[in-house]
Amino acid sequence: MKSLVDRGAQVHALSLRSHAWIPQVVAHAGNLLDPRYVRQLVEETRPDTILHAAWNVEHGKFWTAPESIDWAGATLTLARAALDLGVRRFVGVGTCFEYRWPDDANCDELCTAIDPTTLYAVAKDASRRVVEALDGLSFAWARLFYLYGPFEHERRLVASLARSLARNEPALLTQGLAIRDFLDVRDAGDALAALVLSNVCGPVNIASGTGESIASIAYRLGRISGRSHLLRPGALPDRTDEPPRIVAEVKRLKSEVGFEPTRSLERGLADAYSWWCARTSTPQ
Amino acid sequence: MKSLVDRGAQVHALSLRSHAWIPQVVAHAGNLLDPRYVRQLVEETRPDTILHAAWNVEHGKFWTAPESIDWAGATLTLARAALDLGVRRFVGVGTCFEYRWPDDANCDELCTAIDPTTLYAVAKDASRRVVEALDGLSFAWARLFYLYGPFEHERRLVASLARSLARNEPALLTQGLAIRDFLDVRDAGDALAALVLSNVCGPVNIASGTGESIASIAYRLGRISGRSHLLRPGALPDRTDEPPRIVAEVKRLKSEVGFEPTRSLERGLADAYSWWCARTSTPQ
Numbered sequence: 001m002k003s004l005v006d007r008g009a010q011v012h013a014l015s016l017r018s019h020a021w022i023p024q025v026v027a028h029a030g031n032l033l034d035p036r037y038v039r040q041l042v043e044e045t046r047p048d049t050i051l052h053a054a055w056n057v058e059h060g061k062f063w064t065a066p067e068s069i070d071w072a073g074a075t076l077t078l079a080r081a082a083l084d085l086g087v088r089r090f091v092g093v094g095t096c097f098e099y100r101w102p103d104d105a106n107c108d109e110l111c112t113a114i115d116p117t118t119l120y121a122v123a124k125d126a127s128r129r130v131v132e133a134l135d136g137l138s139f140a141w142a143r144l145f146y147l148y149g150p151f152e153h154e155r156r157l158v159a160s161l162a163r164s165l166a167r168n169e170p171a172l173l174t175q176g177l178a179i180r181d182f183l184d185v186r187d188a189g190d191a192l193a194a195l196v197l198s199n200v201c202g203p204v205n206i207a208s209g210t211g212e213s214i215a216s217i218a219y220r221l222g223r224i225s226g227r228s229h230l231l232r233p234g235a236l237p238d239r240t241d242e243p244p245r246i247v248a249e250v251k252r253l254k255s256e257v258g259f260e261p262t263r264s265l266e267r268g269l270a271d272a273y274s275w276w277c278a279r280t281s282t283p284q
Numbered sequence: 285m286k287s288l289v290d291r292g293a294q295v296h297a298l299s300l301r302s303h304a305w306i307p308q309v310v311a312h313a314g315n316l317l318d319p320r321y322v323r324q325l326v327e328e329t330r331p332d333t334i335l336h337a338a339w340n341v342e343h344g345k346f347w348t349a350p351e352s353i354d355w356a357g358a359t360l361t362l363a364r365a366a367l368d369l370g371v372r373r374f375v376g377v378g379t380c381f382e383y384r385w386p387d388d389a390n391c392d393e394l395c396t397a398i399d400p401t402t403l404y405a406v407a408k409d410a411s412r413r414v415v416e417a418l419d420g421l422s423f424a425w426a427r428l429f430y431l432y433g434p435f436e437h438e439r440r441l442v443a444s445l446a447r448s449l450a451r452n453e454p455a456l457l458t459q460g461l462a463i464r465d466f467l468d469v470r471d472a473g474d475a476l477a478a479l480v481l482s483n484v485c486g487p488v489n490i491a492s493g494t495g496e497s498i499a500s501i502a503y504r505l506g507r508i509s510g511r512s513h514l515l516r517p518g519a520l521p522d523r524t525d526e527p528p529r530i531v532a533e534v535k536r537l538k539s540e541v542g543f544e545p546t547r548s549l550e551r552g553l554a555d556a557y558s559w560w561c562a563r564t565s566t567p568q
Contacts, residue, residue: 035319064419066367072414073360080353122417126410130356133406135348 001025003193004051012045014054032074039081049089050082051196055124059153068123075127082137089138091196094128094203096145096181096246097121106211106249109143109203128203140200142192145207145248149185149268150275158182158272161218165225166276172235176215179245181207184268187261194259200252207248208261217269224270285309287477288335296329298338317354319361326365333373334366335480339408343437352407359411366421373422375480378412378487380429380465380530381405390495390533393427393487412487424479429491429532433469433552434559442466442556445502449509450560456519460499463529465491468552471545478543484536491532492545501553508554 004011005024013021018029028045030037032054042050052075056067075092082090099107100115116122128141148158157173164171183191183206191206215233222228253259263271288295289308297305302313312329314321316338326334336359340351359376366374383391384399400406412425432442441457448455467475467490475490499517506512537543547555 066364066418069360069364069414069418073357073364076353076357076360080350080357083350116417119414119417119419123414126413129410129413130353130403130407133400133403134350134353135403 001189003190004196007193007197009193009197012047014041032078033070035074035077038074038078039085042078042081042085042087046085047087049091049196050078050087051091051093051192052078053093053192055093055120059155063118063120066119068120072123072127076130079131079134079137083134087137089140089196089199090131091140091142091192092128092131093192094124094141094143095121096143096205096207096248098125098128098143099246101243101246103244106209106247107143107205108249109205109252112249132202138199138201140195140198141203142195142206143203143248144188145181145183145205145246147183147185147188149272152185152272157214158217158221158269159276161221161231162225162269162273162276163280165221165227165230166273166280168227168230170230170232170235171218171221172232173214173218174236174238175234176213176218177238177244178242179211179213179247180217181209181211181247182217182265182268183208183261184263184271187263187268190262191253191257191259194257195253198257200256204252204257205248205250206253207250208265209248209250209254210265211245211247212265217265220266220269221273224266224273285473287474288480291477291481293477293481296331298325316358316362319358322358322362323365323369326362326369326371330369331371333375333480334362334371335375335377335476336362337377337476339377339404343439347402347404350403352404356407356411360414363415363418363421367418371421373424373480373483374415375424375426375476376412376415377476378408378425378427379405380427380489380491380532382409382412382427383530385527385530387528390493390531391427391489392533393489393536396533416486422483422485424482424485425487426476426479426490427487427532428472429465429467429489429530431467431469431472433556436469436556441498442501442505442553443560445505445515446509446553446557446560447564449505449511449514450557450564452511453514454516454519455502455505455514456516457498457502458520458522459518460497460502461522461528462498462526463495463531464498464501465493465495465531466501466549466552467492467545468547468549468555471547471552474546475537475541475543478541479537482541484540488536488541489532489534490537491534492549493532493534493538494549495529495531496549501549504550504553505557508550508557 012026014028055071100113152159296310339355384397436443
């Protein structure tokens with residue numbers, strides 16, 4: 001939201017519970033799963049553009065949670081309200097899990113096969129298909145890859161490693177050979193804002209475009225913290241169903257949207273580590 | 285519905301306005317687009333199986349009508365209610381327009397590419413994708429091809445030809461070279477009932493499996509009516525965007541569901557012609 005405000009947009013934000021965003025943002029508390037409320041809000045606020053990023057993403061559960069059906073429905077309801085009420089542009093948020101990841105190439109928005117396998121990714125992809133087929137909306141679909149940064153769920157990779165190191169505890173991980181595309185969540189916010197305010201249509205990967213192994217991420221955090229000796233690579237079993245490589249092609253983001261991340265992985269991880277240090281009382 | 289009752293099923297039917305179905309059917313009047321009503325109805329009736337055939341199919345308009353978004357949403361809402369309330373089986377109704385029709389082969393549920401191009405077909409296909417990805421429901425998806433029979437909209441092919449012939453008026457058509465798969469709507473009802481009461485999962489074509497040109501259908505109706513002289517092939521311009529062939533592979537319907545149509549095309553068209561005769565005051 002800050003990224004949008006910084007770019008001169010007037011921003012209204014909808015969340016389930018009332019939330020103190022930055023002062024320039026008009027906050028609305030309401031349920032996006034309630035079709036009548038949604039329509040009324042669009043009617044009252046008459047936005048030029050809607051950025052729809054809401055979904056059920058409860059850590060460890062969201063892949064198969066039936067709530068994805070509700071969120072697909074809510075996405076369609078919101079798009080229909082947008083169309084009826086003259087909203088010009090609609091940007092939805094998808095996921096790298098919509099792709100069939102190639103082992104030896106980056107995921108490209110236009111060439112890589114779409115082949116979601118979880119209810120979560122199927123429902124995201126199906127929402128995209130329907131809204132994209134609708135005449136009368138400028139429509140883009142932001143496919144997020146791996147994000148990390150402040151306020152991350154403590155059981156996600158970067159957060160769990162940074163937190164363990166900050167607490168001076170052993171940081172357990174797998175062998176960590178899988179290659180992933182990590183982006184600082186603040187850069188992801190900037191990229192989304194740039195996409196929202198552009199006229200680029202269709203799917204756009206929001207990612208760094210650079211792959212790095214999980215092990216390498218861990219070693220960076222070890223070095224940053226000065227506590228590499230706490231890393232325990234191989235302490236957790238490798239997951240046999242993990243694809244070896246999930247990395248984005250970012251040509252569209254770079255040349256069409258005109259966005260490049262400003263934070264290096266090194267800098268982003270250092271910030272994440274500091275963030276966890278500030279929230280952790282280190283056992284001595 | 286008669287087909288289901290004949291097969292021993294207890295049937296509850298939901299339609300927008302109150303409707304006198306056959307006596308064995310319990311009629312409910314309500315709006316499937318109202319999520320609360322839908323949930324309440326499933327809760328009250330506790331069906332073992334739901335057959336969901338409702339959609340916006342207003343002749344000439346439904347391909348691009350935004351109502352398809354609402355119906356996709358309603359399909360998801362109904363499936364979610366089914367899952368939550370212990371419904372065992374869910375059968376939805378799709379369309380041959382989900383396929384990328386091969387020019388020289390039949391559309392096969394498992395091999396033919398899915399490539400819907402209209403909002404209608406995209407929304408149908410997207411609904412199928414989501415419900416199919418949901419764990420906990422026995423799920424089948426009936427893909428209808430070309431239907432004809434009693435109560436057909438008078439501007440659809442068989443109805444418009446039969447009606448013109450019954451009224452002793454010229455029956456205009458294109459050159460009619462396109463090959464289509466036509467099934468009597470009564471056989472389609474029987475096939476749906478058989479699918480509903482089976483345990484077959486996934487997409488199943490509901491069709492005859494036999495292609496016939498539009499011109500040939502017209503000539504049959506001409507012969508049946510004894511008024512072939514009224515046929516005007518070529519009087520309407522050919523549509524350049526019409527695919528040459530849309531014919532179903534029906535192996536799944538025949539061998540897995542165990543269904544074969546009982547009405548030949550000749551018999552079905554004769555019945556359709558009689559139906560229009562009974563409703564037409566012929567100018568002399």
